[in-house]
Amino acid sequence: MTRWTPTGIPSQTGRTFLVTGGSSGLGAEVVRALCAAGAEVVLTCRDEDRGRAVAASVDGPAPEVRRLDLADLKSVRTFAETVAHPVDVLINNAGVMAVPYSVTADGFEQHIGTNHLGHFALTGLLLDRVRDRIVTVSSGLHRLGRIHSDDLHYEHRRYQRWLAYAQSKLANLLFAYELQRRLPADGPLSVAAHPGVAATEGQRVDTSFQGKILAGGRAQPPAMGALPLLYAATAPGVEGGSCIGPDGMFQRNGYPEAVGTSGRSRDTAVAGRLWELSERATGVRYPAG
Ligand SMILES: NC(=O)c1ccc[n+]([C@@H]2O[C@H](COP(=O)([O-])OP(=O)(O)OC[C@H]3O[C@@H](n4cnc5c(N)ncnc54)[C@H](OP(=O)(O)O)[C@@H]3O)[C@@H](O)[C@H]2O)c1
Numbered sequence: 001m002t003r004w005t006p007t008g009i010p011s012q013t014g015r016t017f018l019v020t021g022g023s024s025g026l027g028a029e030v031v032r033a034l035c036a037a038g039a040e041v042v043l044t045c046r047d048e049d050r051g052r053a054v055a056a057s058v059d060g061p062a063p064e065v066r067r068l069d070l071a072d073l074k075s076v077r078t079f080a081e082t083v084a085h086p087v088d089v090l091i092n093n094a095g096v097m098a099v100p101y102s103v104t105a106d107g108f109e110q111h112i113g114t115n116h117l118g119h120f121a122l123t124g125l126l127l128d129r130v131r132d133r134i135v136t137v138s139s140g141l142h143r144l145g146r147i148h149s150d151d152l153h154y155e156h157r158r159y160q161r162w163l164a165y166a167q168s169k170l171a172n173l174l175f176a177y178e179l180q181r182r183l184p185a186d187g188p189l190s191v192a193a194h195p196g197v198a199a200t201e202g203q204r205v206d207t208s209f210q211g212k213i214l215a216g217g218r219a220q221p222p223a224m225g226a227l228p229l230l231y232a233a234t235a236p237g238v239e240g241g242s243c244i245g246p247d248g249m250f251q252r253n254g255y256p257e258a259v260g261t262s263g264r265s266r267d268t269a270v271a272g273r274l275w276e277l278s279e280r281a282t283g284v285r286y287p288a289g
Pocket of ligand 1: 020021024027044046047050068070071072093094095096114115137138139140196197198199201225
């Protein structure tokens with residue numbers, strides 16, 4: 001699996017991809033590469049003008065730009081109801097990174113609410129229409145994360161933006177792996193991916209020294225960061241329950257390969273508890289089994 005680039009994407013003509021957060025950064029790169037491979041892409045974002053600007057930049061079939069606010073379950077439900085056609089690949093990419101404390105429309109802490117609970121709800125509501133695979137985007141910083149089952153929303157503990165982000169990115173992995181365990185053998189695959197470190201807007205939110213250390217260093221261009229996401233979404237032979245990340249040192253940069261993630265991300269007891277909490281918080285119940 002060496003030096004894989006988007007030229008390795010087989011023709012995606014006739015296949016539909018739904019990319020959350022396609023208006024910026026990695027999502028925009030993923031949208032461009034998929035359109036160039038002939039895919040039909042539904043690009044979701046909050047700010048449709050930004051989405052349309054990305055749509056205007058693609059080479060290939062123009063993506064459909066749709067509004068979806070993952071920080072508002074009403075928006076997620078409304079959006080999911082209007083997805084009439086089957087989706088081959090759902091890419092759960094949108095995310096906020098190390099933002100100051102705030103809550104979503106439903107009162108969830110912003111990182112866990114947007115990055116995990118919004119995608120948990122979206123995936124559950126679309127599951128009967130997804131044919132091939134679900135890719136959920138995590139981060140190497142999941143290693144700093146703990147799932148605070150007793151205080152998921154930082155109501156009682158001191159808020160630390162990077163730890164809140166890390167909790168949500170650990171939740172992304174726990175979700176991707178648990179989903180694979182729950183899906184039927186003839187159902188879609190659930191795969192995790194992470195980009196390493198890429199110079200996007202999201203990555204520049206925290207300009208403090210700590211922020212620069214945690215997010216920065218030698219960030220690779222967004223097009224490189226998008227490679228693991230694209231590989232996870234299109235390569236034949238990707239295994240359900242795996243994580244695709246960059247092959248460089250500390251998984252910070254490089255070309256896509258199957259990578260290891262923390263022991264905590266593979267903890268099935270924590271995953272089961274998080275699943276219950278997520279169903280309760282969102283009101284979205286997945287089919288049993
Ligand atoms: N860049 C990195 O180094 C890095 C490292 C590890 C993991 N990641 C992960 O990669 C993913 C993409 O991040 P990025 O670096 O490309 O950041 P980005 O440039 O800031 O893009 C984030 C995208 O998410 C969307 N978004 C944010 N909040 C949303 C909400 N409430 N509802 C719907 N969409 C929302 C944004 O849409 P709007 O245009 O509407 O704001 C934007 O399109 C994230 O999951 C992030 O955690 C990135």
